[in-house]
Amino acid sequence: MTQSLILEKGPFSKDFAARVVEYYRSVDDGGTYAERKLREWEGDSGIILYQAGRGSDPVGWVVYRPDSSAVEEIVAQTEEKGLRESMMDALVGRESLVSAELLQNDTEKYGWMLRYGFRPTRRFTRDGAGLVKMELSIAVYLKKVRGKPPAKSYPDSEQVIIQKVPPTRSPEELKASLMNVIDSLGGLAKFVKQGESVVIKPNVVADHGFREGKYHGGVVTDLRVVRALIEILLPVAGKITVAEGASINRAETGKLFEHYGYDRLNEMDPEKVELVDLNADSLVRxxxxxxxxxxxxxxxxxxxxxxxxxxxxxxxxxxxxLVSLSIKNLQGAIAPLEKYMSHFFGLWQNLINIHHLVKPKLVIVDGLTAQEDFGPVYGTPKTMNLLIGGTNPVAVDATAARIMGFDPLLSPPILFAYMQGLGPVEPDKIQLLGASIDEVRDPFKEAELDVSGGERFLIHDGGACGGCRGYLHYVLNKLRRPDPKHPGINLIDRPFDRRVNVFLGPEAEVEPDPEETNVFLGICQQHQAEGGKHLPGCPPHAEVIMKGLYSLYPDVQRPRYADEHAEDKLEKMLMEVLEEEK
Ligand code: SF4
Incomplete structure (x- = not known):
């Protein structure tokens, strides 16, 4: 049996330097890339050299830059088949999601990294060398880490309270239930000192909550719970701000506040309570x-x-x-361009990035009327009469997911947060207070995804994760409607002269045929971008997919998802940012 491969930090050695110089002799044909990098690494305390070994046998090295999570070099010392892949597996196990930077003419390394699951996201020049930045596909990462523990086990145990709320939900009952959540977690004084400023970040995502003029719940945080919390906070807090930045039509947070009655919250104490649209707030980098x-x-x-x-x-x-709970809630806490960029660069990872910078002291999940099926806005309300509170977002979300009947680690935001050390999901590290999970568990209907294509509109799903599958499902559904040009069939079955192929996911079972129309989805398909229409993102935003696929139907009006002009403006702004970075 092959011994497992271990990475250990080590010093730069002559042997390592000689291997690097030797390798680049052919790759960099007469250039000085190897010598320059060796000098740079040796004088840089921010660089880690990992020595890879099996038992006491050294087998290779990985040069890793932790502040950008980038692999700058990987060198195998033996000809063992699959050795570099094993070294990369060990690195991913230790450092989670990584990227890589390599010389553009290092085609051999580019090839194996592509096969491993890295995708080229940027080409640029530094110190005269043409470089390519590669990102590890998240779909590949999810498969690599599934069922594995994080590199560092979360050291603490976290408390989570499951609070049952009387179905009558009177203001007094809601306030008493909230008070019980806060008291169980240590009391109000533990969270808010006299005169402190408190920001409440609810989830006010979209205007889809009303049906036939009546709000049925489950789309936005119940106004009555927010009101009850403000009542509890008023005697202590110096200022209470209810802050949100709408996620779909990003210019409409104010309208949503009005729509759901949030705009009246400041009447509770006009001196102390205010509403802030985070999409219009000043920003700090x-x-x-x-x-x-x-x-x-x-x-x-x-x-x-x-x-x-x-x-x-x-x-x-x-x-x-899979679920939208407290980790996902912080997507509303960033500015429109940042939201747009989250989709562009990788939504799940960027939720974790935000959590490093915005740290709620307390999380209270509104589970009075929840939402199942095609959430977070088009699903069905589900009565739960629960509040779930805690101080650690991962522990709270894991508990809420279990109540909903889901394995928390099947939700990418929870898995990413767990793997990157933000909190525990293990039941023995979550001290439950209040009701037990068994007492309140009521399985939720999961969103069913259909990414099947049509007669001449083929979908090639090469192991895509739920990101691309979910957003593609949403747009394909809009194509499952009558084709005005061909009575009796749906748009998706239009008899295109050139067959349409939509590729998603990191694996390729079919090679794109250049004689056909090819659409490539997301970072996983970025390496194919030049062979057709590439829809960027991870996952691409629904509006990006909508625009991309509807461009195949120039005679059909595209359904509205979000404010198109606002999205176009954001796309332009993002392109400017990327250009500046070059
Ligand atoms: S590009 Fe799509 S399939 Fe690939 S990791 Fe991102 S969301 Fe998943």
Missing amino acids: KTVPHGKRMLSREIPVTLDRADVIISMPVMKTHFAA
Whole structure:
């Protein structure tokens, strides 16, 4: 049996340097890349050299830059088949999601990294050398880490309270239930000191909550719970801000506040209570520690300056993330361009990046009326009459997911947060207070995804994760409607002259045929971008997929998902940012 491969930090050695110089002799044909990098690494305390070994036998090295999570070199000392892949597996097990930077003319390394699951996201020049940045596909990463423990086990045990709320939900009952959540977790004084500023971050995502003029719940945080929390906070807090930044039509947070009656909250104490649209707030740039996919993020000053942040998500399913709970709730806490960039660079990882910079002190999940099926906005309300509270978002979300009947680690945001050390999911590390999970568990209907194509509209799903599958399902559904040009058939079955192929996921079972129309989805398909229409993102935003696929039907009006002009503006802004970075 082959011994498992271990990575250990070590010093730069002459042997390592000689191997690097030897390798680049052919790759860099007369260049000085190897010598320059060796000098740079040796003088840089921010670089780690991992020595890979089996037992006491050294087998290779990995040069790793933790502040950008980038592999800068990987060298095998033996000809063992699959050795570099094993070294990369060990690195991913230790450092989680990684990227890589390599010379553009290092085609051999590019080839095996592509086969491993890295994708080229940027080509640029530094110190005269043409480089390519590669990101590990998240779908590949999810498969690599599934069932494995994080590199560092979360050291603490976290408390989570499951609070049952009387179905009558009177203001007094809601306030008493909330008070019980807070008291069980240590009491109000533990969270808010006299005169401190508190930001409540509810989930006010979209205007889809009303049916036939009546709000049935489950889409936005129940106004009555927010009101009850403000009542509890008023005697202590110096200022209470209810802050949100709408996620779909990003210019409409104010309208949503009005729509759901939030705009009247400041009547409770006009001096102390205010509403803030985080999409219009001033921003402060922060470096993400051990940045992955994005190395810095702009955070609204309202959150940056708050003494205390209380996150109040709704208990919901999510068509791409399985559940939308407290980790997902912070997607609303960033500015429109940042939201757009999250989709572009990798939504799940960027939720974790935000959690390094915005840290709610208390999480209270609104599970009065939850949402199942095609959440977070098009699902069905589900009565649960619960509040779930805690101080650690991962422990709270894991508990809520279990109540919903799901394995928490099947939700990418929870898995990413767990693997990157933000909190525990193990039942023996979550001390439950209040009701037990068994007492309140009521399985939720999961969003069912259909990514099947049509007669001449083929979908090639090469192991895509729920991100691309979920967003593609949403758009394909819009094509399952009558084709005005061909009565009796749906748009998706239109008899295109050139067959349409949509490729998603990191694996390829079919080679794209250049004679056909080819659409490539997301970072997983970025390496094919030049062979057709590439829809960027991870997952691409619904509006990006909508625009891309509807461009195949120039005679059909595209359904509206989000404010198209706002999205176009954001796309332009992002392109400017990327251009500046070059
Ligand atoms: S590009 Fe799509 S399939 Fe690939 S990891 Fe991102 S969301 Fe998943």
